[in-house]
Amino acid sequence: MTAQQMSVLVRELPGKGRGVFAARSFTVGERVIAARTTGVSRERTRLSFQTDWDRHVDLDEPVQLVNHSCVPNTAVADNAHGGYDLVAIRPIAVGEELGWDYESTEYEIVGMDQCLCGASACRGRPRGFRYRVATGPALAPAHVAPYLRAAAAAAWPEAVTASPRSSASTHTRGWACDDHLLEPDRGRCLLGEL
DSSP states (O other), rough: HHHHHEEEEEETTTTTTTEEEEESSSSSSSSEEEOOEEEEEESOOOTTTEEEEEEEEOOTTGGOOOOOSSSOOEEEEEOTSEEEEEESSSSTTOOOOEEEGGTTOSSSSSSSSSSOOOHHHHSSSOOOOOHHHHOOOOOGGGSSSSSGHHHHHHHOOOGGGOOOOOOOEETTTEEEEEEGGGGGGTTTTTTOOO
């Protein structure tokens, strides 16, 4: 049995399916689950993880079984296998269900009509990063997929050390869309439709 297998447990959750739980405590910044890519596609699926504008990966278990949480205890971190590891963003106690915010990687979420996280700050239905910037709450740029970090930093400057925006910008839904925030090859602003 690997150290990772001893660190987390997969259990059935009534009305929710399977979930992943901490079998030991984790400290902030500690890698909770290391994942390996098992498939790559240009199209999103219900179980894929988006790693770039047109790249979606399938990851192995147990990371594939970690449920969404509107108040997550883990966040994604790039790994050497073309996917994501999950790292603790707050202390995690033994027995606590692991969760990550799907809006931190998915530009648009498919196949999820209702959130089941049960958090007091539950948003009801995660829709994707593109909608999150208009409705909040803020995501720290370090806690989102690398391809979305510039947009996160621009949308929530209070979450990072703010840098001045360029003078050449397009306004959309109340947000300034700098040239570096235009989606590659599509001309769409990462902060919403132009």
